[in-house]
Amino acid sequence: MDTLQAIIIAIIEGLTEYLPVSSTGHMIFASSYFGIQNDDFVKLFQVSIQFGAILAVVMLYWRKFFNFTKINFFIKLACAVVPALVLGKLFDDKIEAVLGDPIPIAVVLILGGIVLLFIDNYFKNPTIVKEEDIPVKKAVAIGFWQCLAMMPGTSRSAASIIGGMQQGLSRQAAAEFSFFLAVPTMLAATCYSVFLKTYETSQLKGYELILKSEGNIKMFLIGNVVAFIVALLAIKFFIGMIKQYGFRPWGWYRIIVGSFLLLYFIYLK
Template structure:
């Protein structure tokens, strides 16, 4: 993978990580379309640049994350992330295998799009209008909803937002709690991919980063780009859902899923 390809993937990560459109599906399509070889470093890179996206949420909502007087906020995040940590570890190998099933991913993209088109109408009477009012039970339930994103193409953001609205959160509160929940979830995945996970070569993530100076350079550049693009994407997303709800993202997912079906069905 060269510098231009790394920048491209970082932009895709930043744009799609917090939108309910499946960053995995977009990464797979871009990698295939531009002929990016899927070696161990590319697999690590696609996961590890989430670190930049994590920092974007912390930077935008720094008052929330650094207000240590409100321990209930941290408690809800810790409890909500536990289901994903446990199930993610148990199904890590199975998830890696499904990542190659591009047709399946495209179908999940379309199915999720249909759900998003009707979600505003179905959950139209929210009762939780502030993050402070989210209960521990609601947070844990949203954490289990987030686990649906282990099916590639579902979208972690979409799963947790749908879970939030099912629990009575307003669409803005559901979206923002999804952002907050992404921080410990993605941080755990990133640390695991770098410090613990063994790749096909038998090397651990940090060994892959350190074996070549170019790898570390691309890793750092990718995270910086993902950070700034994520900030723009989050602000844009909040503005859209305030004005139009989730319908635009539902239509986008259906169109994107259809394009992926055509591309991988006829050209691969």
């Protein structure tokens, strides 16, 4: 992976992490197009640059994350992230096996798009419009919904937003809680990938891959900075879009992009 490829993948991460379109799927398609999808550092890079996107949420919602008088907010996030931590650890190897094949990811992208076409009509009467009104039980339920995103192409954002709406949250409340829940979820995934996981081909830990060369260190830092800046813009854009248009545009986007990519990888690649 060269620096330009790293920047492109980081832009994709920042743009898509908080949109219901699957950031992992988009990054895998990009790395497959570049022919670098099987490189251990690329696999690590695609997870580790989530840290930049995490910082974007913390910065935009700093009043939430640095208001330690409202401990219930942190309790809800801690409880809601447990399902992803447990199931993620149990199925890590199986998830890794799917990451190298873009075709099932394209199929899941299309199926998720079909769901988003109808989600606004299905959940019409929300009862919760603020994070403060979400009980712990509902937060945990949303955490289980988030686990659907372990299949690449599903979208962590889409799964948790749909779960939030199913639990009675408004579109905006579901989207914002999805952002909040992303912080501990993605932080755990990033720390695991960097400090604990041994990569199969190189037999190195993530941090060893990063420190292996000056080029890897540079790409790791650039990737996180780019993902941070782009995610800041994407979050603000997404909130405005769902207020005005709901989730239907994202459903059509997933169907069109997924169909194109499915055809590409079956017939043209």
